[in-house]
Each structure stands twice: as C-alpha cells, then as structure tokens.
Amino acid sequence: MAAVQSSRPLAARLQATRKTRSGIIMVLCIVAAALGLIALALILGALLWSGFSSLSPAVFTQMTPPPGSSGGLLNAIFGSLVMTSFGVLLGAPLGLFAGTYMAEYGHGSKLTLVVRFINDILLSAPSIVIGLFVYEIAVVPLGHFSALAGSLALALLVVPVVVRTTEDMLNLVPGPLREAASALGLPRWLVIRFVAYKAARAGLITGLLLAVARVSGETAPLLFTALNNQFWSTDLNKPMASLPVVIFQFAMSPYKEWQQLAWVGALLITLAVLALSITARILGAQRTSQ
Template sequence: MSRATNRRLANSVFVVLCGIATVIALGALVLILWTLFSKGIGGLDVMIFTHDQPAPGSPGGLRNAIVGSLIMCGLGMAIALVVGILAGTWLAEYGAGTKYGMVIRFLNDVLISAPSILIGLFVYEMLVAPFHGFSGYAGAVALAFLATPIVVRTTEDILSLQPGALREAGMALGASRAFVIRRIIWKSARTGLLTAGLLGFARISGETAPLLFTSLGNQFYNANPSQPMASLPTTIFQFALSAYDDWQRLAWVGALLIALAVLAINIIGRYLARETHRP
C-alpha cells in the first residue's frame, strides 16, 4: 500500500477507537445519572428542604445537611479562589522561569493528587485536636486545601495563554505590571478564571473523608461554623451504610442533589462565559 493509503487507514482506525471510547464514557455517565434519578427522584419533595435529619422510621429531610454543605463549600471556595488566583497569577506572571516557581509548581501538583483523607487528617491535627472540637470552619479549610491546587493550576495555565501583546501594550502606555495584570490580563482571562472556580467546586462538592475528620456531622440544624456541622456527603455516607430503608432513600436523594447542583453550576458557568464573549 502507498503511504497515503496507510495514513488514511491509520486515521480511520484512530477515529473509530476515539468513537468507541466516547461511547463507553457516555454510556457509563448515562448509567450513573439514570441510577441517581431512578432511585432519588421518588424521595425528592418539599420536606427534603424544610425538615432536618430524622430518626429511623420517622419523616424528615436533609435541611441541616444542605445548609451545612452550602456554608462549608462557600467558605472553602472563598479561600480557594483568593489564594488560588493570586498564587496562579504569581506563577504565570512572576515566577514562570524561576527555580522557586518550579518548586512551588511541583508542590502544587503534588497537592492536586494528594488523597483527601490525608488532607482531612492534616487539618484535624491543625484545627481540631488543638482546639478540642470539630467545627464547620475546619471543614471549610479542609475543602479549601483540596480546591486551591486546582484553582492555582488552572489560573496559571489560563494566564499563560494570554497574548504577550496585551502586557506589552499596557506597559507601553505607562501602566505598572500589577495594574496591567489586574485590569487587562484578568479581564481577558475571566472566562478561564470562572472555569477554575467551577473545577474547584466540582472537586469538593462530594468530598466525605476530610469532613469526617473536621466538621464531623450534626443531626440537628446548625448554621454556626464554629460548631460541628452536617453536610450532604457525610450524611449520605452515614445513611447509605444504615439498615433502614428510609435513611437509604434519603441517601439517594442527597446524591441526586449533589449531582444536580454540580450540573446546574456548570450550566450557569457556561452561559456566563458565552455572555462575556458576545459583542
């Protein structure tokens, strides 16, 4: 066969393999979503959002877990976005070719792949054991440790892709480097920074292990982060392992809520990103 025929054949094989891999991945995703909807949609009602964790055999909902997850994820993402965007900006704009920047980048990559249970143990030793008590603040810090490396890495990659002409044009007009980054580079990369936040939230939204060591859980409603707090992942973990059918039903509802929340935030993020690109 000629070289052109070999290339066409190799291309066809590659396309077929990519198509098969895509079908397998989408099939697994459809099966997961179908299981969540089929087992969780039946228990989704108003009581889920208005009642707290029930005793076995009693009616109840997941209000305390939903509120706890919102508070801890919100605090964790606030920390992760501030630290992550600033650190990623430094790596992209100031430490790109320095040895110190290479060390920071390597350590950040290590943190990305660090098991979440180790993060939970670390925060336990730092914020729980010394103060002799679990708290929502400790849970938020643990979640921030998990989300920050992702925000850092994504921010660095996005800023590195911005054209150098933007920096040169700003500084040619007499603007300082920090001003150019704040008012030009960040504005140009705002869609990527939004993506960084979405990836960080997706990373922490379903984490259970670090919260078991930090916020512990709470069967009652509590909006004070200085006390132990319930969360959807820890409640799902507890209810899914129980022998009570009503608790297992609530566990499926909680899993469905997390999946819908992540899906909704990603859709909103995509919509906002599209709006920012409109003339």
C-alpha cells in the same frame, strides 16, 4: 522493472494490514465508548429514578430524621453551602495570588518551578490525606470537630485547582496587551488588574467553578473535620452536617427512610455539579470565541 513490480504487492499488503489494524482499533474504541456510556446511563437513570421519586418539599424544610423516621435534609444542605462557601473564600484568593505570581512575576524562576511541582502533587493527592492533615493541625489541638476545620480542608482542595487555572489563563493573555498598558505609564499591578485579569476573566471564573464542583461532593475530608450534626447548627466552632457525609451515613443504614434521603441528597449534588460544569463550559466557549 521487476523489482518495482514486486514491491507493489508488498506495499498493497502493508496498506491492507494497516487498514485492518485501524479498523480493529476503531471498533474497540467504539465498543469501549459505548460501554462507558451505557454504564453512565444506568447510573444516572437509577439516580434520577430513585432521587426524583423520593423528592418532596419536606427535603428542604425538615432536619435529618432519627432512625426509622421521615424527615428532610435542610441542615445538611445549609451545612454544605456554608462550608463550601467558606472553603472557596479561603482558598480562591490564595490560589489566585499564587497563580498570578507564577504567571506574571516569577515566570521561569526556581520558586515557580517548586510551587508548580507542589501544586501538581496537591492536585493528584487523595482528599482523605487532606482531611487527615487538617485533622492533625485543627481538630486535635482544639479537641473537637468543627465547621471551620471542614472549611479549611475544602480550602486546601480549592487552592491547587485555582492556582493551575489562574496560571494557565494568564499565560494565554497576549504580551502586547501588557506592553501597550505599560507604555501608557501604568504600574505593573494595575496592568495585571485591569488588563490581564479582564482578558482572562472568563477562564478565571471557569477555574473557580470547577474548584467548587470538585469540593461540593467531598466526603472524606469532612468526616475527619466537621464530622456531622443531626440538628440545625450555625456555630462554625461546632460539628456541622453536610450533604456528602449524610449521604454516606444514610446510604449505609438499614432504614428505608434514610436510604431514600441518601438518593435525594445524591441527586441534589449531581444536579449542582452538573449546573456548575455546564456554566464552566459555556464560559470556556465564550473565552475561546473571543
């Protein structure tokens, strides 16, 4: 009886200690979250204030100006849209097919394990490494920078994102759906096309949007591949302007006009990435509800 009574104060002390530690950890987590939110609010506030104050119709109608002059970002916006579009067109099908093989045909095989390992490395690889790689295989042999080389670099950044999301989304499709379609006599590729892809459609689109959001703000790969162009250019075999590179160059310049355009360019990219992220979240929520 005495042993039981002596153990109660010990248990009470241990419980009080755990509650104290839990409270301290909770306070630290709240403080860390608050600091992160404050920093994010300050960054977004500065971006919105400086970006919207310099936003004008000339941004969408005029080319990037020479030093000390006013102008716009038309050629840079066009170049970003072109290279991002071609990068997605090159990388998304490759990532889709690779992810489909890993989920549908090579599930658990050694090749799948190797591809998944390499894909994980590419997901975490710095984008500047991809830019240097494309510089060596596409820029140096041709002897000049080009929008095609920039698109190739962006495509290599798109592939691992699409591969991962495709494999994950197809693995979430219930097996009985495939079995029911196979029981009707459909070949394997038709089962994948009309059953698996349809069931995972929202997730596949979400992965594609996330890949676009990732590459739309990349600067380092384009510095080594597409470089930049102050003028309007539609030749994919020549250097082409892009918003990330223009922001990088203009933000470091001593000219006030260039710095204002850099703020506007950063605002445009932020709004575009925000729109893509919100769309991806909405599609992800729809897939979860279904």
